[in-house]
Amino acid sequence: MTGLRERQKEDRQTSIARAAKIMFLEHGFEKATIEGIAQAAGVSGVTVHNYYGTKSGILLALVAENDRSLIASLNKELSLCPQEVTEVTVRFAKTILEHVLMNLQKVIWRQVIATVTANADNSISKPYFDLDQELAQVLVLQISRMQDAGNLPKSIVPENLGAALFHLQNARFIQFVCSDELQIEDVLRRIRNDLEALFSVQAAVSA
Template sequence: MSSLRERQKENRRRNILQAAREQFVESGFETTTIETIAAQAEVSSVTVYNYYGTKTGLLLALVAESDALLRERMDALLSDPPDTIGEAFSAFAATIREHALSFLTKPVWRQVIAASIVEGDSQFGRAYAQLDRELARLMAKILEKLRARGRVNALVDLDILGQSLFHLQNARFTQFISIDGLQNETVDRYLREDIAALLAAAPAGSPT
């Protein structure tokens, strides 16, 4: 009986999240209400509040679901990354952008970014920051693969480098989702130029 109740609860959670995702994408975050989500999910508004609290809580749950799916896509990249830092970084950033738009729209991602800033000290903000740290660690793991091939300096702190590259990606991702007409290919070019400039900045043989 307990197992049946747990399955029913999980089904309700899944239905609520699916309804929220569809409503946010089709109607926009601001226009969507807990009541419209509840109606589509065929549950009461009280049930939605009990499970997720607010629309921001639903956003966080959707971001967590998105990141779980993204990590699955990243596993393929991690298993056999491109052979240079530039190409691996470009593939990492492209995977994030492509997955993001396959899951939510740019306007909804703008709401996610805004909530992560406004509510930085809340559960939402802390959980979102943790998801970012996990992605930065994935970038570091890709760099570990390249180091094993002799493509990354043995003296470089890969955790710091992974975080730095992730934050560069994140800045361009924010630019990407902020402008509806900005194309994926254009951002890819920007990032390739960014990383090329960084890698070429120090003269040959320089300790810096």
């Protein structure tokens, strides 16, 4: 049953996605039209709707494709990472930020976040939230590793610290894509500052 038809279906799907990406990058999400994408992909506008449902659907499909490679990059990058929380987190953030900019512009990512937020209760957003879960899990594993290596107290619940670090990173990520000026290094510096400040609070008890 894996005949010619399915292959053509895939072909059409990818050519629509490719056309959409070009249109989004060239004209921005708002100004890009489904009809234009359809024309560039050599199909009709209705066909685009049949495949992706809505304009936002096309965008999220692009992101989903992008995501598959991210987890791999992350694990590779972190496998030979210094056993220190701040460095792990910064490396984690750096990988995500670079990966993100490699595929789409900030202004497009703003649309992604907007779409996912506005449709948080819709199944269209589920893959995005699932990815967040996976990303947090990457940090959790790193934390466990550091605990095993004796670089972090065993009293810490890895899930909790992983979630906290991920959310902090995510907040800085959103801030990054929302500002045209902010550079990756700026964000990393801020994350360092965040962590340094947070990790110093402990001393309060003994002061």
